[in-house]
Amino acid sequence: xxxxxxxxxxxxxxxxxxxxxxxxxxxxxxxxxxxxxxxxxxxxxxxxxxxxxxxxxxxxxxxxxxxxxxxxxxxxxxxxxxxxxxxxxxxxxxxxxxxxxxxxxxxxxxxxxxxxxxxxxxxxxxxxxxxxxxxxxxxxxxxxxxxxxxxxxxxxxxxxxxxxxxxxxxxxxxxxxxxxxxxxxxxxxxxxxxxxxxxxxxxxxxxxxxxxxxxxxxxxxxxxxxxxxxxxxxxxxxxxxxxxxxxxxxxxxxxxxxxxxxxxxxxxxxxxxxxxxxxxxxxxxxxxxxxxxxxxxxxxxxxxxxxxxxxxxxxxxx
Amino acid sequence: xxxxxxxxxxxxxxxxxxxxxxxxxxxxxxxxxxxxxxxxxxxxxxxxxxxxxxxxxxxxxxxxxxxxxxxxxxxxxxxxxxxxxxxxxxxxxxxxxxxxxxxxxxxxxxxxxxxxxxxxxxxxxxxxxxxxxxxxxxxxxxxxxxxxxxxxxxxxxxxxxxxxxxxxxxxxxxxxxxxxxxxxxxxxxxxxxxxxxxxxxxxxxxxxxxxxxxxxxxxxxxxxxxxxxxxxxxxxxxxxxxxxxxxxxxxxxxxxxxxxxxxxxxxxxxxxxxxxxxxxxxxxxxxxxxxxxxxxxxxxxxxxxxxxxxxxxxxxxxxxxxxxxxxxxxxxxxxxxxxxxxxxxxxxxxxxxxxxxxxxxxxxxxxxxxxxxxxxxxxxxxxxxxxxxxxxxxxxxxxxxxxxxxxxxxxxxxxxxxxxxxxxxxxxxxxxxxxxxxxxxx
Numbered sequence: 001x002x003x004x005x006x007x008x009x010x011x012x013x014x015x016x017x018x019x020x021x022x023x024x025x026x027x028x029x030x031x032x033x034x035x036x037x038x039x040x041x042x043x044x045x046x047x048x049x050x051x052x053x054x055x056x057x058x059x060x061x062x063x064x065x066x067x068x069x070x071x072x073x074x075x076x077x078x079x080x081x082x083x084x085x086x087x088x089x090x091x092x093x094x095x096x097x098x099x100x101x102x103x104x105x106x107x108x109x110x111x112x113x114x115x116x117x118x119x120x121x122x123x124x125x126x127x128x129x130x131x132x133x134x135x136x137x138x139x140x141x142x143x144x145x146x147x148x149x150x151x152x153x154x155x156x157x158x159x160x161x162x163x164x165x166x167x168x169x170x171x172x173x174x175x176x177x178x179x180x181x182x183x184x185x186x187x188x189x190x191x192x193x194x195x196x197x198x199x200x201x202x203x204x205x206x207x208x209x210x211x212x213x214x215x216x217x218x219x220x221x222x223x224x225x226x227x228x229x230x231x232x233x234x235x236x237x238x239x240x241x242x243x244x245x246x247x248x249x250x251x252x253x254x255x256x257x258x259x260x261x262x263x264x265x266x267x268x269x270x271x272x273x274x275x276x277x278x279x280x281x282x283x284x285x286x287x288x289x290x291x292x293x294x295x296x297x298x299x300x301x302x303x304x305x306x307x308x309x310x311x312x313x314x315x316x317x318x
Numbered sequence: 319x320x321x322x323x324x325x326x327x328x329x330x331x332x333x334x335x336x337x338x339x340x341x342x343x344x345x346x347x348x349x350x351x352x353x354x355x356x357x358x359x360x361x362x363x364x365x366x367x368x369x370x371x372x373x374x375x376x377x378x379x380x381x382x383x384x385x386x387x388x389x390x391x392x393x394x395x396x397x398x399x400x401x402x403x404x405x406x407x408x409x410x411x412x413x414x415x416x417x418x419x420x421x422x423x424x425x426x427x428x429x430x431x432x433x434x435x436x437x438x439x440x441x442x443x444x445x446x447x448x449x450x451x452x453x454x455x456x457x458x459x460x461x462x463x464x465x466x467x468x469x470x471x472x473x474x475x476x477x478x479x480x481x482x483x484x485x486x487x488x489x490x491x492x493x494x495x496x497x498x499x500x501x502x503x504x505x506x507x508x509x510x511x512x513x514x515x516x517x518x519x520x521x522x523x524x525x526x527x528x529x530x531x532x533x534x535x536x537x538x539x540x541x542x543x544x545x546x547x548x549x550x551x552x553x554x555x556x557x558x559x560x561x562x563x564x565x566x567x568x569x570x571x572x573x574x575x576x577x578x579x580x581x582x583x584x585x586x587x588x589x590x591x592x593x594x595x596x597x598x599x600x601x602x603x604x605x606x607x608x609x610x611x612x613x614x615x616x617x618x619x620x621x622x623x624x625x626x627x628x629x630x631x632x633x634x635x636x637x638x639x640x641x642x643x644x645x646x647x648x649x650x651x652x653x654x655x656x657x658x659x660x661x662x663x664x665x666x667x668x669x670x671x672x673x674x675x676x677x678x679x680x681x682x683x684x685x686x687x688x689x690x691x692x693x694x695x696x697x698x699x700x701x702x703x704x705x706x707x708x709x710x711x712x713x714x715x716x717x718x719x720x721x722x723x724x725x726x727x728x729x730x731x732x733x734x735x736x737x738x739x740x741x742x743x744x745x746x747x748x749x750x751x752x753x754x755x756x757x758x759x760x
Contacts, residue, residue, distance in 0.1 A: 061717060062411045076755065081748070147575020148587045170578035172737060257524035260577040261734045276408075277526075277724035279717060280756075 055285035062279040073286035083287065086265040090294070093181055093266060094246045100185035101241060102234075105192025110226075112193065113200045123197070130190035138254035141183040145169035145255065170256055173263040180264055183251055188244070192237055199233035200226065239302040243295060267291045345671070345688040347663045352449035354658065355442035363649035364395040365656060368409060369424035370639070371400045373478075373601070376672035384665040385656070394652045407720070413644060421647035422657065427461045427638035427708070430472030431715040434464055437471050438643040438650045443658045444470035451663075451683035455703035456631075458680030461638050465714035473657050476670070476677030477636030479702035480531045480597045481623045485615070488516040488594040497595070499626045501539070501564055508571035511594055518595035519573035522733040524726050525581040527637065530709075531597055533728035535634055536561050538707055539627025544728060544753055545713025551753035552712065553731070554746045562735045562742035569736035577733050589615065597624060600675045600699055621698040635709050636702045639677065678702035718756035727752045 060066030258265035275284020414433035492510035542557035606616035623632035710719030
């Protein structure tokens, strides 16, 4: 052991290879890590959206690339009663279905929040309508609403004898619209109920205990504790629910295909009908694009009307 | 697309019975002397073909066997892909526009007219086959030839029609031997059926096949038409208004709910003894016949062509198979030779028989095929392609034709009047507005 052997231990600090240097560079790292995400977003979100918006300004049909026609598609749609009917029904459908879903869903969530036997089992069952693929439940409802073979008609006509004729659910405008809304509410309740249930369980029991000591009635406890504490999650769930309902396609397409006489077309089904079976890709895209303002409005409404509390934006509550 | 769901009703049946022995019944197809065009097959040719999926299993088996025989005789490898009915139009569109893909496609009626510029002319084959087999039927000529010319751009392979399907016992009960050909008596029949609680019913919902079939019949049988000969909308006419006024009376006799019907609804109602007169393809009859539970209904079922009304032939247009060869094919002669081969009696007749009447021939001589004598109740379908009507009647066949059909312009005009949502005049104006959009000049 002498000094010379020890010298071998203190190696010269090696100059790092170019790869190491490149990978140590912060800018390079940022680009490299973001690239996959940006790539995915560009390919699967930005490009289709951009293409859709571009198509809305052309007269493309299936099988023929179109020419730029400016606002011609929109001008036609503005004079098209079927389009306005779809706008009306989309708004009507979304409004009514959302009210129904939230009314019943909140109620269901409150019930499920109680202590009762088989609690987990019941909660799992509640999710069923939401788990079943939409098209399957749509086909089930299609049978339920069938003019000849409806089980509801069967019960009223053959079992109870209350009616002489079958109920014509889908044969005229308003019954068809309400039938679809009922189906949508049935399907949407679990999502709302389970989300709100999650919200309910985050509310500290001590708040209720304090309220009880102050002698609050059950309505007061709901109004001044449950509801305000639930608002943030309500806003999020409602935003999602409105978007899903407004852009609903499968229920309507499987049950009525927009009939009778176009009275149940939503913007989404009308866009598909015009764009794919009708072949007018440009016009279909224009209909789809015209949904964007409604969706932005609905989102902004949920956010600003329901979520205007400071503490939701990360500040302290006062 | 029209009869897609119905196909399943019977898919598979008869597979064993028809093809087990491979030997189809002998038909005596008369031929005339004709000289085949010279089609020197290119060296090393291979072909790829698309066609819609089968109605019945033997369809595919015989079709593949025919192509295999072509390979055997010419050495040209043929690959056939069977495509879903909803997809074939889109795939044709992509093929036509990209100039790549299959060499030939058997698509639906209007496709060759939409892509006429991209197709190889087939006049030589069509003339040879036509001469040899007693001439092309009216509908085949309409779909095969480029509008206003004698140049063939498509070779129709068959059509599927939707005539009246009715219960003999019900009609006898109300004092009719068969459905009358004129509007007044036809209405009387439907009224009598309603009184007897054995109602008629026709789809007025968004049903591509049945809905359009009924709406077209109604308007055409009164002399109306969607498009004028020059391709401008002609729906807003006196004839249309008359037809829609008649519909109001006729609709009152229907079984409730037909406005919500899709393509399968009338099959179900008819099969469960709730509906006694409707219009449908042959699939309904076969599904009844092959289910022991409904066989008595089949025995009581008759087919007749749709009432003529004011027209000279029965106003219905079959869904037509139309073969086309693309210019981008490197082996156009081989492709033409294949189509010619498939239409020759040794190949075509077994195929026709395998289809049990689902597809009716485009050539007169095949009227002698054994398939039409196998079951007298099916023989009516033999004349499907004799009709002087086509989808987009009176106008040239364009992409607007198919689009107006798929967008239910005619069906919704009828349904809005039947449901009382619109007056006949308003409904006709609305249909004209929509048609103007589809048939605008580009």
